[in-house]
Amino acid sequence: MTMAVTLKDIAQRADVSLATVSRVLNYDKTLSVSEQTRKRVFTIAGELRYSKRKRQHIKALMRKNIAVIQWYSKIQEHDDLYYLAIRKGIEHQAQVCGFTTTSIFQNNLDQVGDDIDAIVAVGKFSPVQVQQLSRLSSQLVFVDDDHFAQGFSSVVTDFTFATNRVVDYFWRRGIRDIGMIYGKEWSTDQQVEIPNQRQQSFEQALQRHHAYHAEYVLAGDYTSQSGYLMMKRAIEMLGDRLPHAFFIANDPMAAGALKALQQADIAVPQRVKLFSFNNTTLAEYVYPEISSVNVETELMGKTAIDLLVSRFQDDRQAAQRIELGTTLVERESTK
Template structure:
């Protein structure tokens, strides 16, 4: 098995980021000469070889790209949002006749040979970003804002979407609105990700002078997570249970629906539910979920186009933020 940066970092007793920057001759890195010497000595001892092409070689056409999905294959089946993004990437890549390699759960050690570009889906720590950068300079992130770190990023406009949901509930005279949102951590456990919908919700409700922290419940982005969060809301709030809930994704919303049904709380007569992502799951539950439609296919296609442009000529990083639209179904009045 080929030596990785993690192997060198472990043997040299330094961070993965430090190894990456030293081996890339980053003169701005504040590290002692002894540490630099030790890292190069360990790299030589372990026969480390970079697998990305030399910087001086011109590249005008992508041939082989890798999709690095932060979810496992099993988890991707449970959260169709990330699967839809991946399919969008693959469809656009097929149009350009790119050879595509899929890597799940950020396991880049599975990559063999040389690649021309990487599209990373999900959330990544600084060390994971540094490791991806050793593969190629052509790197695009989807659903993770790495723009300030110098990388192209394709994102969703969460703030506007949440504001539209709150505005809709307000027109329905629903002013006591609860939130079920998610918490995540990168696969290496190094970065905790805050749900941008939680902050957008707080801002929108505060503007109406209606934000109540006790109406907000955090869990993981799974069906069981949504179920447990709504069970907690029902138990702790009782008759004060909000008449509307915004839920951060479709799997959580289906779990929340189950908890309400078990408690014999009618939807939407007593509680209205508005979900997020609008995957196929939203249409296969009862009642069908109103949901914020996210342009997942376009997110994937945009990432491929950005990668192609970056390979053709050097350019400044781009941050592309796509809009959303509300899809109304039976879970709201």
């Protein structure tokens, strides 16, 4: 018996995503791909004898309702553009695939309707919350939280390599005293303190250089005000021993830290250099502009939807863990 050809078969042969194959075969004129790619998809579909009736079936299959569960509140999301960008990536790719999305904030699971076909969970979740989510839908993908070991598909960012690159960036420039300001967080049910991979990687990287100093590391809560207060504390506590460079865990905290340095008449980047994480638009809206690790936040959201498309094609598919790389964006705060 001949196995039915799927979009996945075509995508693998054409070396493109499932979403691209679906949009090409459905003559989506808004899709931005080369004519060569379009021809390759149609050619492979013909070679595999992928029928129009099958395409119509897949298109109908793609009419799904997706709950996007954000662990942040609306206010928190707008204060930290990192999670907003992830959600925008999810919603854009869902629209491309013909999905309907419902945004639910602050992990309010009571708002999850009975008509939901899948869940994309954005943020950090305790083991209890993970089990609650899995009972609401068997089609579950986590973004920015790694639950692959528990059998759930996860889309995450490479924190370790990115942090090592920042430390190496300063080290190559002869800076040996490097501090860090990071945030502490808890799951919304207050059951689990979220491990900070950036802080852990930073400590390990500097220990390899025998240059880690605990007094150079301060913990806040990821807000701009917290970054301001932590840098102000470092200035008062360390005086002339203030590190010549700081790695800061997100852009809002970096903006707050910059403000504290400027108020103390400490020149950036001449006396203290700052390197942030996330590379949201905020990093460019301050003076001097802040160097930052660029995280592909929108791609994280899009990838989560692509994983769901794949799972809808094959209910037996195993969980997948996708880790996206980062790049360093150098700006005036480190030059």
